[in-house]
Amino acid sequence: MNSREEQLKAFGRLLDIMDDLREKCPWDKKQTLESLRYLTIEEMYELSDAILDNDKQEIKKELGDLFLHLVFYAKIGSETGDFDIADVLNEICEKLIFRHPHIYGDVKVANEEEVKRNWEKLKLKEGKKSVLEGVPKSLPAMVKAYRIQEKVKGVGFEFENSDDTWAKVQEEINEFQAETDESKREQEFGDVLFSLVNYARFTGINPEDALERTNKKFLSRFMRIEELANKDGKNIADLSLEEQDKLWKIAKKSD
Numbered sequence: 001m002n003s004r005e006e007q008l009k010a011f012g013r014l015l016d017i018m019d020d021l022r023e024k025c026p027w028d029k030k031q032t033l034e035s036l037r038y039l040t041i042e043e044m045y046e047l048s049d050a051i052l053d054n055d056k057q058e059i060k061k062e063l064g065d066l067f068l069h070l071v072f073y074a075k076i077g078s079e080t081g082d083f084d085i086a087d088v089l090n091e092i093c094e095k096l097i098f099r100h101p102h103i104y105g106d107v108k109v110a111n112e113e114e115v116k117r118n119w120e121k122l123k124l125k126e127g128k129k130s131v132l133e134g135v136p137k138s139l140p141a142m143v144k145a146y147r148i149q150e151k152v153k154g155v156g157f158e159f160e161n162s163d164d165t166w167a168k169v170q171e172e173i174n175e176f177q178a179e180t181d182e183s184k185r186e187q188e189f190g191d192v193l194f195s196l197v198n199y200a201r202f203t204g205i206n207p208e209d210a211l212e213r214t215n216k217k218f219l220s221r222f223m224r225i226e227e228l229a230n231k232d233g234k235n236i237a238d239l240s241l242e243e244q245d246k247l248w249k250i251a252k253k254s255d
Contacts (some may be wrong), residue, residue: 015085018071022079033076040069052212062126098122120154131155143195158202165202169195217255224251 021028023173043065050058071085078084099122101107102115109115120131128134131151135144140151152158172195176188200207225247229236236244 014067014071018068018075022075028072031072031076033073036069036072040066043069044246052209052216084250098126116150117155117156121152140208142193142197142211145194146201146207149198149201159198162199162203165195165199169199178209221251221255224254 009150023029043062047059047062047066050062062234070088074083074085074088077149078090097104099119100123101118102109107118109118123134124131132148135147135151139147159168172188172191176185176192179185179188197207200210225244228247228250229239239247
């Protein structure tokens, strides 16, 4: 691994390159905070894919892309006189010190859960009116549900055990099945999903990761049955459901 001096040198090199790009590259000169936003979101999803695939080289590459974006935002901020990279880094350092009194103060904690509870209480001391203020509105629904549940857990709003959490899932499923008003079934189905996310979180499963891995598995299997059909000179759409299911079982064995 590189020394701290080498790490700082590499970061300084990126800052210098960013200065050059902003001054000399027509594309980089045109970018704004708004124009970079969607590109950054794309980079985050690419990093997420690499993490789920456990591809360390790809993770390294995507982290570099993300670092570039962060430096880019700070560069634009410095041009408008609002902030620069030092302001950004110093602010996060101060926030981390404030929110870790068990490291930088005399607060004692017994475990990770106490750290999380203290974290949420300290955020309220910073002037936030709700523990849920920090949940971005644009998060995908499942990720947002997970974050909401994590945050309210930080102030003690949590089921006592997994049995109670699962009982809530069953309660919501029963309510969904009993609902005959079409206008309300979507709401009831949302309650089912929210309770399933909560059960997954409570039992240590990240539902977003779990569903994405299932998506990847399904994609792989379905493309496999398409290949098998093509080898027999057939189109997957022309096969009966029974024929498709036979190919699916073959594809499943090859996982």
